Amino acid sequence: MSDAKFGLWSVPESPITIEYSLVVIEEIRHEVAEGFQRLSRGGIEVGGILYGTRDGRTVRVLAMRPIACEHARGPGFVLSDKDRVALNEQLPRDQEDPHLEGLISVGWFLSHTRSEITLSESDLEIYSIFFPAPWQVTMVVRPGRAGSMRAGFFVREADGTVKHERSYQEFNFPDRLAGVLDRVPDRPRGERPERRVPSFYRESAAPAPAEPRVQEVPSMYQAAGPQLLRPPTSNRKWTWLALWAVVVIALAVAGLRYWMANSVTEPISLAVIERDGQLQIEWNRAAKPVKNAARGSLDIMDGAEQKTMRLTPAQLASGHFTYARKTGDIEVRMTVEDAAGVKAQEASRFLGRAPAAPASTQELTDLRQRRDELQAEVERLRRENDDQAAKIQQLERTLRVLQARLGIDSAKQ
Template sequence: MRKEGAVEANYIVWQAEGEPLRIEFSRLALEQVRRTCYGATNGVLRGGRGVGGLLYGTRLGSLWRVLGWRAIPCSYPRGEPFSLSGGDEVELERMLGDEPPPGMMLVGWFASHPRGGLLLSPEERRIHSVFFSATERLMITMRATRSGDLAMAIHVPSPSQPPVLFAMKPELTVAPMGKAEFETAAKERAEREEAGKVYLSPVAAPGPVRTTYFAVGFAGALVAVAALAVLGWQLTQTGILSPPERLAARISAPPRLLSMHIAHDGAQLEVDWDPRAYSGSEPRFASVICIGASMERSIELNPEALREGHLSIPLEQRPSSVILSVRTSSGKSLRETARLAEAQKK
């Protein structure tokens, strides 16, 4: 059973028949999600992929309101469908520990299907049982069609039937927003919200609305031309097409990566990185986070460690992953994750 979402002011409303459950989606946030799903599914260069994200908003009894979102990192360890590797799960754990946007809470998550129906996959059930089953949260499966519509299925957890069973509600179909309407809504949101929040920022690309095969072919040609231009620019920047003085300048420039290396000897964890990555900017906050099977420890770095690029941590339990995060006064953010098993391979 499928129905169109009713539009009320700035929200698309889904109302379950015969039930008090009501979900209101911010039109701007849902359009951002729709464009992301469309690009992952129908992209010219890397299409046919699923994506996932956290949903933020408010809840009052049976009324849910989805106001923002944040993409879940995915390295596609099992191909095109949305699935998580060990590193992806570590990053998702960190995201779930972050503070939600002001005035909001985590209300659920979503995953898009590049093809097929909207039933939950075994991987999606596993992800929900591991990361989202502690409290009642929504799970929404989505599929972006070639015409631009977004089909959605609402899955409501049933805590009385463990481990995780869902009641699938009638599907919801959402039509694309027009370009002018989207840009106006994004501008209004930007004026209200603090800049730089990933889960609230509008997508840069306008994304397709209703398209034809001719439009797709024309877009593919533009992408090819743009790719050649980017390749030429990259060759210039690396010095291959640059004069010697520019190559020398790039060699002397600070690296963009922290180049982190970790080692554990059973009693102490050694963390090394390249402090030149943030040279020229004063670090405002920096921390090392050690994550293991039954522990998580966060250490704020002191000025001496930041200057030397080295930290020794008394730690008997061997962590599985270490996250190094540095934010500078100029707004630059550097973040790297290393898994200990990979770092100690010879």
């Protein structure tokens, strides 16, 4: 294993040692950064399956595949019932992917854009249901400024518990492109990594073959014995090839840098989030299609009702729009158009509980009638109470008069 192509996560407290490909780390960085840019405040969290191999207590991460999340419960990586069904189908489907031949699921990763490197209750639930093997791991990634990212692995202890409060060891992602430079096209599983080395380097270091490979020697050199040894010409040839290879790699790196610098700002990154009963429609106001737009619109399908909201450049620059939803199924399609008529579209969907329906007119009428009846009953009882009080007072006065008369009669006797 080359240190330039793999990283190592190993701590005394952990029963698992993890080796991770820097190419995969770069793919995870791109996935997390893309989600981080989608909303103006904290972005959305993303996740994916980690594929690789296992040898005893050592796990090697060699590939990853994103996990689909509709974010029905907000920007956090919380899987809905629909997401869980999709993940349950994805795991066996990935086994048929020829690029993952010979690899197994060794765990998963997710990003935390609003919290630290810990595992929440929902994270632990996903870990327990979909990645239950004792050696399967979880990696939490925390994005920062200018593409910097911290991460930490979580593993199961010998008794099956998970110390979810913090990772045993956090680490920073290496510099961007550190693993991409060594990336080559996919090769069949089981092929040795050293086959990535160019053939002219292998031949110079390999021992001489048992039999000469005459077919590889040009005929012009076979005809004249002294010309068989021409190391200066061969060296110049390989020198020029090496220089051309350096130029090609430099151009590829420059192109990749440009592509990665621009790819995260191109999507509109439309998202819908419920807050306090209102639907917040948000998009990336820094995206080029939004910044260059002369006009825009939101087509909202709220249940069976459809509405179109026209957006001015000022509204597009705000990056959000508030909508009072009527049902629990809302589909939003955003269209932006620049001065030349070039359009860009994105759609997002919200699924959740329907808002509480307001009381009908008949219900309000019945409630008012019941209120009036109760008020009339209270007034009647109050009047009866006043009448009874007056009667009691009258009887008390009569009683006092009778008592006074009885006292006078007794004195006369």
